[in-house]
Amino acid sequence: MKKLFLPFLIILxxxxxxxxxxxxxxxxxxxxxxxxxxxxxxxxxxxxxxMNLVAKDTLTTLSNHKFNSGWDMNHFQVGLLINTTVGPLAWKVSATPGFRLVFKKVKK
Amino acid sequence: MKSIILIISLITSATLFASSTLPTDWYQPSFDKGANQNTLSTPSAQADEEIDHLFSTQHKTLKRLNKNANKKWKVTDYVFMLALSKSGLLGFKALNGKSVFQVYYQKKKATPVKVEESKPIDIFVHEDMTDSDLQAQIEPVLGALVATKKIDRNTTLSGDIVERINSVKQVVGNLEASTDKKFYLSAFRIDLGINSSGILLPSWAAHKGTEVVLRLQWTRIVKKGAPKALAYKSKVNSNFQAFTESVLKDLNKIDESPLASTGKKAVKVRIGMGVTTTDAIIISSAKTTFMGNLIFKRNKKYKPSKSVVTNDYQYVIDKSIDGAKKMGQISNERFIKGLNKAVKMGGYFVRKADNSKKWKVSMLRAWYILSVQGFMGLAPITATSEIELFYK
Structure with a gap:
């Protein structure tokens, strides 16, 4: 038993x-x-x-969207909300739709 | 340009890991009147190493971001927040309902735009606006809020908001823009809470149990020499003007030498304050006639004067932040010492955050509280932050 203890301690x-x-x-x-x-x-x-999952889905959707108002979106923010709850293995991450879009006027 | 905006906020509580905490004089109020505000303990090697680990973890997380998630977009900025426990443990902020990690994407060929605070300002107020001007600006905002179905339309809501704005104008309408000091007063901001029935709540309850918060910002302070017809005179105003002038003089005395090696400066100072029915100016989160935020920006043209400005104005602090209800007051001398201590703390975090080779700190915001004894420490998130310094 003693022989196993030291290796166990080192591994730990x-x-x-x-x-x-x-x-x-x-x-x-x-x-x-x-x-x-x-x-x-x-x-x-x-x-x-x-974050990668949210970015992939949303950037693809936004890239394909046609803006017809004379404004073009050039800045996009994704907010990542981190949820933690008490208890073992309670670590949980969720990306909430905390989006902020910044538009720039298209020069004609 | 890749950059970090680091936000440090503080949360009170007990912790199990006391061995890697910050020194107590960084976060615990001192009730010892003889306490020296000029000194600041150095974090232990272990705490120092733990903080390095937090920044390193965040930088490694960014490495895992797929920067080519889409060919047209690139990651330009990220923002993350740290929180501090009651006993000084620093960690990642994990608060339900708030975004704690933000990534900004920008089109690769697009013109860079400034990354701004995520919370929008709903209504801008100018001191010379008439009631009908205000109504015209409030109506579409209220319409949008009702459309969210978070609040019902109350017939008196619009009028109540105008009335509240006018009461605040009585106080802030006469503020003059000072351009001969290191910082100048750039704006005044208050938040109004609205409950689900469309009832306007007292200012002190703006963030407690409300469905929506309406933010008002006075963007232009009366310039010197402006027509007197625009000025609003009241007894409260004289106190408010004196308080503002006093703070401006104190901000002149901020010692920024601890930031010299970082290349950063304090660019903005926000002071949460309130006005009571007895005309007292307080720096606290207690019940007041109204509460607001004075926002000071750095005057880039300022040149230090050789003359020494004396200042004996006293700030009244509400003891409720420390559990009691009585009013106390601190001298401006302690206030200045506290500000200087806050700058030292800010310098420490700037140096820590600037260790990445690939990312550059673009702005660091740190929240501080001021105790009745004049102690300045990192602010807990459970209390309203009284003073916020922006380092850039």
């Missing part, structure tokens, strides 16, 4: 080093603070994945 240490945590700080519905620590790896992949 290496694993924890590879999966550093980042704190997520928010408030619950009662206004009380909630702190969740999530894996930095999970944070990076989840945030980027959901």
């Amino acid at each position: 240490l290496l694993t924890s080093c590879r999966h550093r945590l980042v704190p997520m700080i928010g408030m619950d519905s009662n206004g009380d603070e909630v702190i969740e620590h999530v894996s930095a790896v999970n944070f990076k992949s989840s945030s980027a994945d959901v």
Whole structure:
């Protein structure tokens, strides 16, 4: 048993080093603070994945849209809303439609 | 140009990870009158490293963004927010209902446009607007709000808003634009809350339990030499004018040397304040006749004067931010020291955020609170931020 303990400890240490945590700080519905620590790896992949998905769909739709008002959209903002709830494995990312479109007048 | 707009906000609470927190003098109010506002503790090596890790994580997230999601578009800017717990733990802000991570895309061949705050200003008010001018501007906004089905149309709502605007004009209508100081007063802003029945709520309740918030901004302050017919005289106004002048003088005394190595400057200062029925000017979030935000911008033409300006005006602070209800006051000396301390904190975060080779910080906004003892610290998100410094 003792022989297994040291390798187990080393593996655990290496694993924890590879999966550093980042704190997520928010408030619950009662206004009380909630702190969740999530894996930095999970944070990076989840945030980027959901943002890429939203960007792909919306940019394609916007690129194909014909604006006939003499104005052309040239700036587009996507807001990513990060939801966390108390509890293990509660890390959840969702991209809400927090869009902001900026138009520039088309020069004739 | 790729850039970051970093927003630091602060949330109060207990935390389990006290080992990597910021020093207490960065966020906990000090009730010791002898406390030195000029000093600022250095974060521990561990806290320092944790903050580096947060920025690094965010930069690595950006690397994963598919910049060629569409051939016609490119990523130009991103905005993210940090939050601070009651015990000084810094982390990513994760607040339900608010966008905490924003990415801006721009057409590859398009002319760059300035990235602005996401919250729009609904109504611009000029000091010489008549009631019918205001009505003409309010009607389409109210129509749009009713169309969202968040509020019902109340027959008195439009008139109530005009009445509220006129009451505020009594106070701010006479402000003069000062151009001989480091900062000048550029705008005055108030938010009005409207509930689902179309009832206008008191200013202090604008963000609490309301369905929609209507933002009013006075975009032009009366210039010196303007016709006196436009001036509004009242007792409250004299206090307000004195307060504004006093703050302008204090802003002259901001020591920006801690920012020198960063190449950044404080470009804008927003001070949340209120006016009570007893004419007191307060910097707080308590019940007041109205609450508003004074917005000061940096005067690019300003040249420091050799003359020393003395200033003995006292700011009245509502103790409710610390749990009590009595009024207190702090001297301008402590106010200035607090501002200088805030600049030191801002310099620290600018240096941290500027470590990326690919992204450049375009603006950093930090919120601060001012306690009854004159302590200036990073502001909790659960309270209204009283002072906000924009670094660029």
